[in-house]
Amino acid sequence: MCQFCEQYGDGGKWYLNPKNYARRLYKVRKLETEVKGKEADPQAAGMGGGVINAIIAARVRGDAAAEAKLKEDAVKFAYAMHFGQVVTLEETLEILDLAYPIAKMTCACRRVQWGLADARNFTCLGIGPGMYKWERWPETYRGGVEFLSAAEAKEWVMLTDQMGLVHTLDAFGTPYIGGLCQCDYPGCVAIRNRLDYEFKFLVKGEWFAKVNWERCTGCEKCIARCHFRAMGMNVNTQKALVDPLACFGCGLCRSVCAADAITLSDRNLNPRLKDMW
Amino acid sequence: MAVPKITVDYGKCTDPLSCTFCMNHCPYSVFIVGETRVYKFRETPLEEFRVYGRYYDRCDGCNVCVQGCPKQAISVTF
Known part of the structure; x- marks a missing residue:
């Protein structure tokens, strides 16, 4: 079980615990922005920027020790305040039954990375x-917000x-969960920084994928869907491969997968993967 | 590590969020854009955004950004 489920799950997954969507937990935004004041550093844009x-x-200097220390400190702070975790579609739909209100908003990461129009x-x-x-901090919600019913949000x-976008959740003052992203590599700053710099602001999901080669037809549709460089084709068998470590x-x-060849298994029940987040 | 120095002339690049050429043409997505000020009760105006080459360690000096920038504001030097 991931450390957040142990601490905040009450015996289950922390993001399926309704307590972690409660109002009394919501406070980090005020601390963060009001202390910072009006000046903003454009070079710090994006989560963990x-x-x-x-x-x-540090990496360009070749200073591996400094890089490791920066990550250690930043991750410790992030896990206490603001970080992300990958969730499945089914879990996202469950969360939409727990959280209220729900609003569609523009993605800060994709604005930072692509300059994507609102x-x-x-x-x-x-x-x-x-x-x-x-309304108080419109820049965070650039382009406004669109409140949705749970049914509209699920659709x-x-x-x-x-469309092939990864579902992730975001803590804003752990364990308060305030965001559900649908994003991509490299559009998502969190996915990008994890893959390119091993910065664990983004935590892996509770699952990992397996391919049943009896069923796999080798159509390759799944390969392009992976944002985490975890998939490829086995040249000899012409079947899809998943690297469970990635x-x-x-x-x-x-x-x-039209052949139902891919299933998700519980990371916590795998002796090799249960400590890899 | 042989990495380039990427500079943007902010006298020439004044509205990166409306342009986005470099961000959408760099093959390695080296560029990011961010706001220089945040306001209560209103969005940051477009002229207060700045683009810069955050992920310069991924740049191989292909110069797509330098050649394509409509304001000729970018330089990449090794």
Whole structure:
């Protein structure tokens, strides 16, 4: 079980625990922004942006010890305040029954990485009472917000799954969960920084994918769905491969498999993977 | 590590969020854009965004950004 389930799960998964969507937990935004004041550092844009600049500088200097220390400190802070975790489509749909209100909003990461126009960028879901603050800090919610019913949000999330976007949740003042992203590599700053710099701001999901080669037809549709560099084709058998050590358990490969060859297994029950988050 | 120095002339690049050429043409997505000020009760105006080459360690000096920048604001030097 991941450390957050142990601490905040009450025996289950922490993100399926309704307590972690409660209003009394919502406070980090105020602390963060009001202390910072009006000046903002454009180079710190995006989740963990300031840290990643320092990590890149250390890596370019060849200072592995400094890079490791930066990550250790940043991850400790992130896990106490603001970090992300990969979740499956089914879990996302369950969360949409727990959280209220739900609002579609523009994705800060994709704005940072692509400069994506607001009208094309409504891929984030803001959830919980934090969304009522959107008018106070409109830059965070650039382009406004669109409040949705749970049914509308589910329909939207299923569409983003078809589009091939990874579902992740975001803590804002752990264990308060305030965001459900649907994003991609490299559009998602968290996915990118994890894959390119091993910065564990983004935690793996509770699952990992397996391919049943009896069923796999070798159609290759799943390969392009993986954002985590965990999939390829086995040249000899012409079947899909999943690297379990690289898999984040998002389930996007599975949802496109017409042969039902891909299943998700519980990371916690695998002796090799249970401590790899 | 042989990495380039990527500089953006902010006298020339004044509205990166409306342009986005470098962000959408760099094969390695080296560029990011961020706001220089945050306001209560209103969005940051477009002229207060700045683009810069955060992920310069991924740059191989292909110069797609330098050649394509409509404001000729970017330089990449090794």
